[in-house]
Amino acid sequence: MGRILFWVILAVVIYAAFVFARKSRSARIAREERGGARESKFPAPMIECPECGTYFPEDEAVLGDGKAYCSERCRKKARARKERQNGNA
Ligand SMILES: [Zn+2]
CATH class of the missing domain: 1.10.287 (Helix Hairpins)
Incomplete structure (x- = not known):
């Protein structure tokens, strides 16, 4: 037992x-x-996209022209506008 x-x-x-x-x-x-x-x-701090105003993590930023954009689309949009402005000036 x-x-x-x-x-x-x-x-x-x-x-x-x-x-x-x-x-x-x-x-x-x-x-x-x-x-x-x-x-x-x-x-990663949240930063504001200068193009559309969306807040996004810094490590997801798309860099272009010395600025950090939320996406490739915003970067292209900002660049296109800049080029347009340069063309008009
Ligand atoms: Zn954006």
């Missing part, structure tokens, strides 16, 4: 250790995922 109890307790302890290890590993993975997300999103 004592032997059976010993094996039952051993099985419970092994199971508990297994569950605990799985839990702590998944918690670590979740923490790393959150950390990665924080690294890619939070340090």
